[in-house]
Amino acid sequence: STPTTEGLVAWPADLAARYREAGYWKDEPLTAPIWRMAEQRPDRIALIDGDTRIGYAEMCRRADALGARLRELGFEADDRVVVQLPNTWEFVVFVLGCLRAGVIPVMALPAHRRHELEYLAEHSEAVALVVPDTLRDFDHQGLAAAIRDAVPSVRDLIVLGDAREGAIDLRELCEPPAAGVEPAAALEALAVSPDAVAVFLLSGGTTGLPKLIPRSHNDYRYNAEAANEVAGFDEETVYLVTLPASHNFPLACPGLLGALLAGGTVVMLQSPEPSRAFAMIEAHGVTHVAAVPAIVQRWIDHEEAERTGRLSSLQVLQVGGSRLVDELAARVRPVLGATLQQVFGMAEGLLNMTGLDDPDDVIIGTQGRPVSPGDRVRIVDENGDPVPVGGRGVLHTEGPYTLRGYYRAPEHNRRSFAPDGWYITGDIVELREDGNLVVQGRDKDLINRGGEKISGEEVENLLYRHPGIEMNAAVAVPDPDLGERVCVYATLREGHRIELDDLRGLMRDAGVAAYKLPEVLVIVEDMPLTKIGKIDKKALREDLAGRGALRP
Numbered sequence: 001s002t003p004t005t006e007g008l009v010a011w012p013a014d015l016a017a018r019y020r021e022a023g024y025w026k027d028e029p030l031t032a033p034i035w036r037m038a039e040q041r042p043d044r045i046a047l048i049d050g051d052t053r054i055g056y057a058e059m060c061r062r063a064d065a066l067g068a069r070l071r072e073l074g075f076e077a078d079d080r081v082v083v084q085l086p087n088t089w090e091f092v093v094f095v096l097g098c099l100r101a102g103v104i105p106v107m108a109l110p111a112h113r114r115h116e117l118e119y120l121a122e123h124s125e126a127v128a129l130v131v132p133d134t135l136r137d138f139d140h141q142g143l144a145a146a147i148r149d150a151v152p153s154v155r156d157l158i159v160l161g162d163a164r165e166g167a168i169d170l171r172e173l174c175e176p177p178a179a180g181v182e183p184a185a186a187l188e189a190l191a192v193s194p195d196a197v198a199v200f201l202l203s204g205g206t207t208g209l210p211k212l213i214p215r216s217h218n219d220y221r222y223n224a225e226a227a228n229e230v231a232g233f234d235e236e237t238v239y240l241v242t243l244p245a246s247h248n249f250p251l252a253c254p255g256l257l258g259a260l261l262a263g264g265t266v267v268m269l270q271s272p273e274p275s276r277a278f279a280m281i282e283a284h285g286v287t288h289v290a291a292v293p294a295i296v297q298r299w300i301d302h303e304e305a306e307r308t309g310r311l312s313s314l315q316v317l318q319v320g321g322s323r324l325v326d327e328l329a330a331r332v333r334p335v336l337g338a339t340l341q342q343v344f345g346m347a348e349g350l351l352n353m354t355g356l357d358d359p360d361d362v363i364i365g366t367q368g369r370p371v372s373p374g375d376r377v378r379i380v381d382e383n384g385d386p387v388p389v390g391g392r393g394v395l396h397t398e399g400p401y402t403l404r405g406y407y408r409a410p411e412h413n414r415r416s417f418a419p420d421g422w423y424i425t426g427d428i429v430e431l432r433e434d435g436n437l438v439v440q441g442r443d444k445d446l447i448n449r450g451g452e453k454i455s456g457e458e459v460e461n462l463l464y465r466h467p468g469i470e471m472n473a474a475v476a477v478p479d480p481d482l483g484e485r486v487c488v489y490a491t492l493r494e495g496h497r498i499e500l501d502d503l504r505g506l507m508r509d510a511g512v513a514a515y516k517l518p519e520v521l522v523i524v525e526d527m528p529l530t531k532i533g534k535i536d537k538k539a540l541r542e543d544l545a546g547r548g549a550l551r552p
């Protein structure tokens with residue numbers, strides 16, 4: 001069947017032909033190798049979640065049953081579903097079932113609240129939301145019901161846990177097919193196009209609202225397979241998911257999809273808390289795991305303090321999302337006993353990784369190089385001119401798994417892509433003589449809080465709702481634990497006093513995810529402005545540096 005292309009930007013035909021010829025795009029659904037594995041090794045363990053162990057054949061049967069049930073409920077190919085689930089086996093079965101049925105998951109994060117979820121549902125015209133009943137005392141089902149009432153396209157709620165009146169029970173959807181029912185053939189007859197969107201990922205977002213990143217079956221499968229090569233995933237791999245599974249890194253870099261494509265085992269865990277994570281690693285013989293630098297710090301501190309000795313199976317610790325400082329990088333092998341693999345990736349596509357056999361200076365001091373020979377990178381200065389090797393500048397890229405445009409965002413696309421279609425990452429990097437990249441900073445309006453990306457503009461727009469705020473600007477304040485936190489500079493209107501808590505309260509009441517709330521407030525008399533009258537964030541960052549430590 002021909003996939004819907006409205007709102008999407010395709011690869012130019014000559015590039016697409018080249019990617020097919022090179023074998024990057026296999027013109028099969030992303031799920032095909034996983035289903036073949038289920039035929040060949042039906043009893044091999046695919047998923048572990050607490051006491052639940054699910055083999056390949058059972059996982060695929062459950063996913064097919066789910067896909068068929070979605071169809072019966074009226075879900076069609078290209079329908080979008082906002083997914084907000086904790087790291088559970090049901091998440092995996094749900095996503096696989098959607099892929100088989102051509103239904104497109106929109107990958108929300110567990111921390112998202114009304115502000116984000118409502119926007120995602122509206123922008124994607126989602127027909128359903130999938131949420132847990134409650135999680136960490138938050139009533140996700142109640143919020144999802146409110147969003148269904150507010151967003152016309154949303155018809156169904158699917159709930160993990162106690163589904164209330166009118167909601168669909170996710171566990172029932174995940175049940176194996178009834179005796180005599182064979183959903184696989186019917187789903188295969190749908191012939192999901194390999195060029196169709198497989199999933200929508202969320203951009204780190206430098207704009208007021210996050211952008212949706214369409215990832216096709218062809219490109220996303222290749223993303224995971226190319227990463228598999230460099231990360232050494234194979235049938236023996238036991239991959240632990242502790243970062244939110246809907247994020248690109250644990251989902252497909254190589255992540256849980258890479259592990260399943262390689263015939264390995266995926267262990268789902270809801271938190272990276274060290275004592276529990278270490279117990280899981282020991283219990284299941286985990287070989288590979290992905291983490292952000294803040295978690296690495298906690299794991300190293302824990303192991304140094306407790307000498308648990310529970311990590312002997314761990315071969316590779318992948319670290320990415322924000323810059324890992326060299327001192328911490330150097331302690332991974334001695335303390336945790338695993339090979340460090342730095343990953344500089346992005347939901348938009350391009351993945352850079354250090355090799356497992358690289359010399360120490362590369363593993364510790366760089367963020368690696370593109371994983372595919374089809375990736376192209378260039379580094380340009382402020383004038384758009386190429387920077388020679390050894391210099392630094394903004395990274396542009398194109399390749400067989402890098403997007404050509406955000407979904408339904410023509411105006412934004414004109415700014416995020418160079419005239420020749422290359423994606424402008426906004427990251428300032430240095431290209432070393434040996435081909436490895438070092439991330440040196442960024443030229444984008446974004447705060448990176450321990451790997452969680454926050455758009456400055458989004459925070460600012462929300463804070464302008466406060467009657468006392470005259471002008472405001474959100475910038476990153478350096479932080480020893482998280483790398484960065486959100487700092488807001490503000491000028492006030494006559495007669496107003498504002499505390500940090502007022503602004504946090506305003507954002508919380510607006511239903512904004514907690515990680516975006518400002519943690520430092522600086523009130524100033526005058527806002528520094530650029531020549532064209534915009535707030536000069538560079539001057540604010542310099543001012544911040546001059547103020548010394550501003551701990552929240």
Ligand code: J2J
Binds near residue numbers: 203321323324425442
């Ligand atoms: C410095 N900055 C980094 C790194 C990402 C693997 C790993 C991470 C992401 C991710 C991902 C960095 N050092 N090692 O999708 O598959 C910053 C850059 C980048 C942005 C992308 C993956 N690794 N970053 O973090 O879409 O600024 O993806 O452009 O969330 O994170 O953010 P995101």
